[in-house]
Amino acid sequence: MQAIGPVIAWAAGQREIMKIDLSKAFHAIPIADDQKNYYSFMGTDGATYRYVRMPMGAPKHFATVMMKVLGELPDMDKTHVRSYQDDIIVAGTTRRECADRYHRVIRHLCDYGFKINREKSSMNTTLTILGYEFTKGSIGIPKAKAEQIRKLLRSECIDGITRATHQLSYYKMIHKTGVRNSLTKIRQILLKTKHVTNVVKDLIDAVDSEWTIERTKPIQGNTITVYVDASDTQAGMVVKYNDQIVMTESIPLTKTSTNLASYKEIQGAYKLLAKYKSAIDFIDRGAEKIIVTDNMRLWQALERQGEPRNDLEVYAARIQALYKASYQHIPGGQNPADEFSRRHRLPT
Incomplete structure (x- = not known):
């Protein structure tokens, strides 16, 4: 199944966005004759029926179809469109570019037999996308x-x-x-x-x-910056897409045979980066990726090439194998992941 989080994250990192909503989108997709038996059901009258068009209860199959339909868009549009079920988000660097793409995508969808819900589709600067409200200056409920x-x-x-x-x-x-x-x-x-x-x-x-x-004004270009940090008990990660924070995660750390801070941090970094790789990739697979830490030994291990000489470098090599990325070191006070690497209780 598709995940909503990466779609919202992608939208948050765009300079301009617009929304297309499809009307009875599932029913626009005919079911092939050799597949109709898989969509059979028994009616209240005891008779057996078969769907000839896709029913609402098949979201995984619908997502596969939408991926193929939107994959037929020209390259200049394909990389600026995301969908979740019947909600489609169109992006651009300017309002004019976004509006032109919006109309091209609508024509493309109509060519495939989809109907547009004009009431829910919108070119406004304030949009509700998958339950989140996007305005010029904020993202919220x-x-x-x-x-x-x-x-x-x-x-x-x-x-x-x-x-x-x-x-x-x-x-x-x-x-x-x-x-x-x-x-x-x-x-x-x-x-x-x-x-x-x-x-x-x-x-x-x-x-x-x-x-x-x-909601900050995203920078030009496609860059995903992943900040990692760890304490004795927890590892934290902050993901920025085009300078907009789009993901914050933390995981508890198991006990290790050493209290070496660098080992804790690289263990936490690897676990987070492995666990959320698919979500980070889905935000923008083609984006330049930068992994940032305030731990000097971790950064040196990530920068090093060649066979690992110790456990710390083994984890670093695993991260290098997971991501095609560059690595940066920053002072501890500038790492936004620091807040998420420690357990918090809200003040009351």
Whole structure:
């Protein structure tokens, strides 16, 4: 299945975006005769039927078809279009370029028999894409949705609060580590105690915030910069696409036979880079990739060529094999991954 996160990340890194929504998109795809038996079902009257067009319950197959349809676009357009089910995002470096591409993509889709939902398709500067609201200066939760979540969060109803935390967790890209951890903690306490405790109320106060992040004007070009950092217990990663933060992740670190900081950091860096490689690649497979650390020994190991001489260099060689990237060293105070390499609790 497609993942929503990388699609949102790609959109966040574009200078200009527009949205195309398809109407009854699944039903626009005919099913081949030799495949129709796989789409059979029994009606309420006891008779057996077969779909002749793709049903709504086949998202994986639909994604495969859309990949092929959009793959037929000219190269100048193909690299500036992403889709998730029937939502299609078109990008450009200027409004004019984006608008021209938007109309070309619509004509291309119509040639394949798709119908455009004119009401939901939009060229506006404020767009709702896969649940996120994109404006010129921010990315966040649409106002009406945020009010609905906030009402559930403050309802003092266990089911309502739990549902609100799940809905907030969907908007992973805009939350800091402390918020994510607190949402999980709220659910754990409610599941265990079966009532809204004072601790839950404090955590709700802490996570009840604006729920938006700043949207910077992305730089020209295609660059993915991956910042990595680690502490004794956790490794953190921040991914910027064209200078816009699009992904923040952290993982716990297992105990190692050494407390050497460089080894901890490279172990954490490798685990994060391996775990999220497909997501990073999906953002923009053709983008220049830069891996950045504030650990001098890790950077030296990544820069080194030749056979590994120790465990640290073995991990470095694995990272080199995973990514075709360049490597940079920065001072510790300038590494945004530092915040995500440590466990956080929100102040109450």
